[in-house]
Amino acid sequence: MYNQNTHTGASFSLRNRVGRVIWGLVYVLLFRFSPKPLHEWRAFLLRLFGAKVGHGVHVYPKVNIWAPWNLVLKDECGVANGAILYSMGAITIGMQAVVSQGAHLCAGTHDYTKSGFPLVTMPITIGDNAWIAAETFIHPGITIGEGCVIGARAVVTQDMPAWMVCAGHPCKPIKERILSGSGRSSAVPLDESSTVC
Template identity: 40%
Template sequence: MKKTDLSRFDGSIGLERGRSKAVEISWYLLKCLFFLSPLPWPTRIKVALLRFFGADVGEGVVIKPRVNIHFPRKLKVGDHAWLGEEVFILNFEQVEVGANSCVSQRSFLCAGNHDFRDEAFSFRNAPITIGSGAWIGAQSFVGPGVTVGAESVLTAGSIVSKDVPANRIFAGNPAKEIGVRWKDWNADC
């Protein structure tokens, strides 16, 4: 009979870090000072740091205090997007937040996971895409491999592990579609 044996876990398999330990340590120190701090450091400082460490960050982005970003180089944030207080982006794979999107307080974008059917509990990571104009409500969870379509809404506390179509409203655990966001919406606009 199979059983989990965490002594067999190899963190180098399924996770491409792409930076030296010195760069990672530097990021963590600066993250603690400027991102995880409750102090309202200006967004322009945070954006400059993210760009320095390899993130693709658009213009007019708002980053509130206590935002936790694991790997800046695996992050893309579109123009005028908002990251609310205590947002956690575990981006073991690419995470993209589209232009004019809002990721609200304490939301968790989790692009990292483990294969629970593997005795060694190996990584099973996948990218996340938040479409333009989407709103991820407070304390929502978006799992690995999920795309939240343009102009869609996850209401507060929603949990999604499957793709969300564009221009829809989803709620609950697991999140289910409860409506259309814009009745007259045209994806080509």
Template identity: 40%
Template sequence: MTEKDNIKAQQDSIILEEKPWINLKGYKAKLDRGKPQWFIFLWWLLEGLIFPLTPHNFSGLRCSLLRLFGAKIGQGVVIRASARVYFPWKLEIGDYSWIGENVYIYNLDNVKIGSHTVISQKSYLCTGSHNIKNANFELTTAPIFIGNGVWIASDCFISLGVKIGANTIIGARSTVLKSIPSQKIAWGNPCKIIKNRTLSDI
């Protein structure tokens, strides 16, 4: 082993010897799940078994299953078979909206999606995080609201507490950490407003 390798090994050892600032042993998830544990497990079981096996165009069946577990879903909604919803009873989707392939709606808190809105493939809506100022890594949640006529392009991350106004477009692979007003085009990591959008653009 060279002297350079020895120095690197010592540095790695020091990193692993440093004391952690958080104590996960003391972590307790204080979360209002909204339903009893057996009901939640039943949903996860059925979603894991039924959703992946349904044909591509059977959105009506998938919407019916979500409604059965408490979701509020409008007419003409398209939900692909690989999409996942953590708690259906905390989800509301307006009419004629689309939820694409491998979209994950991690709705520990409420998620409301307007009408004629598109959430494209591999996008992740996350209503949960952790308090980095708390030694026990306390769970924090906040709702997500996405307005009418919005397009969330593929592979976007939408963080807790974010509100996206009507007729706004979020570009692909954006990380949205703050709310975006109506009628904007925005993208980036972090997501920033690029320009206004008007009806004359259509």
């Protein structure tokens, strides 16, 4: 990291900070108030700032994006209005994955064991076909497996497995996700009383 003592200086380089100022202006003037259907326009703006954006990506205008150059958005994924992509570190959202309104993906934290309280960044990876439901909080360094569903307002503090429905605070696997007509075998839920919103 650029600076190990956040009490005496910025955690990021001047280049990074200037880039975020420019992005902030573009966001306010050209991104945030663009009409909802103009997904290709917003994808274009994100690419201008270094994001890797696949085909058919739907990022809505009121998504809060900290640093586009730390984003990988794979084909046909969607990020809803009100979601926060706090991309101090890398955030990857898989093909046809959905991040719902108000979800917060936080790719940075601080090392409270050191007197300088230095920033620590860790990547977040959302697998293909996963669904991050409304107002979920995902901690730095988390991987959400392919096809995994994270229930509304869950707090995810550890990796979640593929093709499972997970929920809670802290988030934990509840039952297998079964796609109708997929031929996937049924599994007994880990907790019959649990529900996912």
